[in-house]
Amino acid sequence: MTLIRTSAPAVEPVTLMEAKAHLRIAHASEDTLIGALIRAAREDVERTTGLALIDQAWRLVLDGWPPGDAVAIARHPVRQILSVTTFGSEGEASILDPMHYQLDSLSRPARLRFDRKPDRLRVMNGIEVDFRAGFGEAGPDVPDLIKRAMLQLVAHWYEFRASFGAEDQPASYPRGYDRLIASYRARRL
Template sequence: MTLLRTVDPAVEPVTLVEMKRHLRLSHDSEDELLSGLIRAAREDVERTTGVAMINQAWRLVLDCWPSSGCVLLARHPVREILSVTVYGSEGEAAVLDPGTYLPDTLSRPARLHFEQRPERLRIANGIEIDFSAGFGEAGTDVPDLLKRAVTLLAAHWYEFRAAFGPGDQPVSYPAGIDRMLASYRERRL
């Protein structure tokens, strides 16, 4: 199973203006650094929580169908199933009719249930499921706690940027970041 982002978010959940206001910066000389820190903090928070903050597209690639007939999508919240493509043993692609599977985008993780599974898949990477995930198209759509976590993390990395080299980053995480993200982490038994 491989999960790939196929379309990056168009914007960040925290703007450069919001970040500079948080840091009480008025100059523009470090705007590029701050923009990179915001992007890195968003990616870190998304990786830690399994959440897609701003709308983005993903592809889940599987070798074979799960025995349960239910495929789990490991990004939240799933907005839409874009397509399900299966590859035959000769490499021929077929897009499945959306009527042949039932999406459950309310659960976490979201699920796709297949009544009948096509057979004769190629041995490796025979199934591709394309879907979109995210809270919305703008930072205002993202829950405030996640935006605050991105802001806190980017500010922390900004403050400690000179003490350690770029290869040593991230050196640490700010106190309380785990509590901020706890309710968004996927729980496993």
């Protein structure tokens, strides 16, 4: 099972203006750096929590038919299944009719259940599920605790930007960061 992001978010959950206000910076000389820190903070929060903050497109690639005719989708929240493509033993592509699968987007991880199994799939990468995930299209759609965690990361990394080399980043995380994202982490039983 492989997850591939096929379309990155169009905007960041935290704007440059919000980050500069948090940092109490009025000049524009470090806007590029702050913008890069915002992007890095989003990527770190998404990696740590398994979330997609702003709408983005993903592809889940499976080798074989899922046991129990259902597959868990590890990126959250899943908003829409765009398509399900199966590849036959000769490599021929076939798009599954949406009537033959059902999405449970309320669960975490989301579950996609199929009601019919294709005849034969190719040995590797036989199924591709394209889906859209994210809280919404803009920053206000993202929960405030996550945005606060991002601002903490941006401020921390900005403060210690000269203390560590690029190969040592991220050198540390701010106190309280883990508490802010704790309720959004994917839990295992």
